[in-house]
């Protein structure tokens with residue numbers, strides 16, 4: 001009897017295990033577990049196992065370290081230290097040959113620190129000393145300091161030397177106030193107490209509805225662009241306008257030096273960009289330089305398994321560093337280059353440049369980041385910081401949490417990646433010998449493409465940092481493949497979309513253990529991640545990472561509600577850095593207009609607008625945003641039939657296809673991307689000439705982010721919004737933006753017929769799906785979704801416009817869910 005029962009039980013269990021494996025490989029992750037235990041029991045069981053494993057590893061590490069110390073002593077006795085010294089002199093800072101200079105006791109303490117979180121005391125062995133001892137000073141910093149030519153100070157002095165070649169500040173003509181350097185962030189990493197401090201935000205706990213908790217506008221750290229004054233909070237508490245004066249001569253000198261470097265180094269990169277362009281030599285013409293640029297353009301490939309995505313095209317600048325040179329030789333080369341670039345630009349040019357410049361006066365070598373990062377930045381063509389980078393870096397290097405608001409395309413990615421790299425460098429001295437290094441920095445972002453883009457950018461900045469890895473965890477890839485990758489190629493920086501990250505947390509306790517070492521949490525497009533769609537996932541993730549961490553939230557839009565909920569992630573005393581304050585959130589150089597046309601004319605108007613743009617702009621690159629994936633698909637097919645050069649991108653497409661299209665569009669010219677909102681945020685497609693939004697975006701923020709795909713890096717761009725008459729109410733939400741009405745063009749009757757015929761002949765399934773999606777989208781928008789009868793009438797107008805005789809029927813269940821069951825005009829599927 002027992003045997004019989006047992007035989008019968010074994011089958012369902014094995015089936016369950018099979019199903020679980022299948023589910024996991026599909027990316028959903030198991031929800032029930034073998035043996036009938038629940039998720040949390042399963043998780044605890046694995047955590048216990050992982051702890052035991054960690055204890056074993058800790059023990060092994062101690063032994064390994066002792067062995068290293070012994071071998072180092074032996075090597076010293078045998079005169080090996082001389083060889084190491086020579087290697088150091090040559091700039092060979094390979095960590096594999098550089099045995100950690102900590103004392104054995106410090107090292108053991110550092111190992112212990114790694115586990116110093118709640119509940120980890122049991123990993124500590126009493127013989128190892130007190131658990132609460134302060135962590136040893138960062139050995140990484142010590143190590144770089146010993147290599148004198150690569151230290152930040154050395155590089156700074158070197159740049160200052162270059163500056164002094166054209167005379168000191170007294171010799172330069174700074175007479176006109178408008179030529180004076182701009183200041184907006186005084187928070188420098190000084191040893192002496194700072195004279196000013198940044199305004200910190202106090203999150204309210206229970207009374208968080210009170211607006212005053214977030215301070216008045218004056219409480220914000222606001223880099224002033226238009227004049228040399230800025231708002232800072234004095235130690236006494238009150239704000240005052242501050243004007244650089246004599247006593248700030250050091251900063252002034254630096255800024256002017258920065259300015260000189262900017263001038264000497266050249267003008268904007270691509271076209272009318274405000275970013276610096278590097279001329280190869282003084283005698284070289286612009287064309288020659290361009291030709292060389294493209295000739296030498298090279299792909300910087302990452303170490304992470306991002307395939308094609310993980311590449312960034314960079315221009316070979318004169319700062320491109322010869323890999324074969326020692327660091328001191330490279331420094332010499334840069335010094336030579338500075339000498340050659342003596343001639344300052346004219347004051348007139350300076351003013352123009354400052355008018356709308358995104359760059360600050362500070363260079364990367366002036367801001368206490370690792371010289372190897374400066375080297376990577378230099379070889380990627382970044383010399384000066386953008387304003388948001390300067391403001392963010394100074395706050396983050398001081399260890400503060402921050403909420404950062406800066407316009408689209410102003411370099412927020414590097415603004416959070418630079419402190420992230422510094423965090424890894426600081427923390428890795430204590431985690432260097434771990435077999436599976438903890439994840440030290442976690443970057444969350446809303447879309448897969450954005451995650452891949454951020455990882456690619458991180459790899460560019462890590463070009464010269466051996467041993468720091470970046471990986472992505474994004475949906476649409478095989479879960480098992482992710483797991484294998486995590487095991488075979490451990491990383492310290494993880495870029496992830498929330499859903500897939502949670503799947504890994506829930507199904508792999510080893511992964512959760514790795515997250516326990518987290519030092520920095522970053523939310524890019526933070527307002528979107530804290531929106532209702534993502535908030536629950538983000539809360540769960542925050543619960544899985546240590547409380548003792550630094551957090552950074554960034555976005556081009558930060559509505560008040562987001563400032564309120566930001567306390568889910570940020571500490572009480574966080575800084576709010578707002579580089580937009582007092583200015584509109586969109587770029588001055590992006591011309592914004594809107595058209596109003598009835599639904600039946602929309603497709604023709606879109607076609608006409610695109611045709612006009614193509615005939616006016618030779619190297620056009622257009623993004624057409626549609627309301628939903630299925631409407632995107634319909635629009636794409638129509639434009640394809642109308643013989644335009646289009647590509648389609650939305651969440652219903654397989655990931656490989658999305659990656660391919662994204663890559664193609666990034667590199668291309670004369671192409672139109674028809675897309676849903678998956679491309680609205682963060683995507684950095686260079687040189688987009690027009691963004692066309694068809695129908696209302698979900699909200700004001702989404703309008704700004706979509707528009708932000710053009711006019712990046714200070715370039716020019718154009719944005720058009722096409723609305724149906726009933727959608728005009730949306731204009732109220734963006735009334736503070738510089739958008740103007742354009743009158744509808746005369747539509748050609750032949751064209752009208754052509755568009756209508758194409759729509760009529762299109763596959764019915766595409767049109768049906770578009771109708772359902774349209775209904776779903778507008779039903780979810782508060783202002784229209786409430787009045788169901790009007791909504792259905794409008795949906796039927798849309799249906800007419802896409803060449804359908806009668807509206808397709810809905811499943812009863814769907815109609816009930818949408819609250820449309822008994823609404824006239826809705827057909828229910830039998």
Ligand SMILES: Nc1ncnc2c1ncn2[C@@H]1O[C@H](COP(=O)(O)OP(=O)(O)OP(=O)(O)O)[C@@H](O)[C@H]1O
Nearest residue numbers: 275382384385386408409410411412413556682684
């Ligand atoms: N200091 C710099 N010097 C030169 N170029 C820079 C610098 N910082 C960033 N860039 C370039 O500026 C472009 C825009 O940067 P990024 O994508 O980080 O903008 P963003 O502010 O995150 O935009 P969004 O709000 O759309 O996410 C990128 O091409 C990047 O390489």
